Amino acid sequence: MLPIQRLFGPFFLSAGIAHFAIPKPFQSMVPDYLPAHRELVQVSGVVEGVAGIATMVPRTRRWGRLLSIATLVAVFPANVNMALHPEKYPVPGGRAALIARLPLQGLLIWWAAKAE
Numbered sequence: 001m002l003p004i005q006r007l008f009g010p011f012f013l014s015a016g017i018a019h020f021a022i023p024k025p026f027q028s029m030v031p032d033y034l035p036a037h038r039e040l041v042q043v044s045g046v047v048e049g050v051a052g053i054a055t056m057v058p059r060t061r062r063w064g065r066l067l068s069i070a071t072l073v074a075v076f077p078a079n080v081n082m083a084l085h086p087e088k089y090p091v092p093g094g095r096a097a098l099i100a101r102l103p104l105q106g107l108l109i110w111w112a113a114k115a116e
Contacts, residue, residue, distance in 0.1 A: 008115035
């Protein structure tokens, strides 16, 4: 079994691919005050994919970690937006679930920092 640190790169790469495979949920997360939702989702998908790959390559791992962390920080406003407008995001658990997922971003940042 692979250590959890080695799973971050594939996880982040998969998240990046999902931005293209199922873009609508990601586009709906973009706060209304930002323009070009589709393009922002595409750019963040490419960045997540590149960061995920970079964390899997020893030579670029440090850069990949930093890019992953920067990306997670950059998309945090989308998570806050969801928590502030739960009526737009029908998820099991509603507002409580959306608020509870906010600290997950910190966990993902920690995971990115420890990626191997």
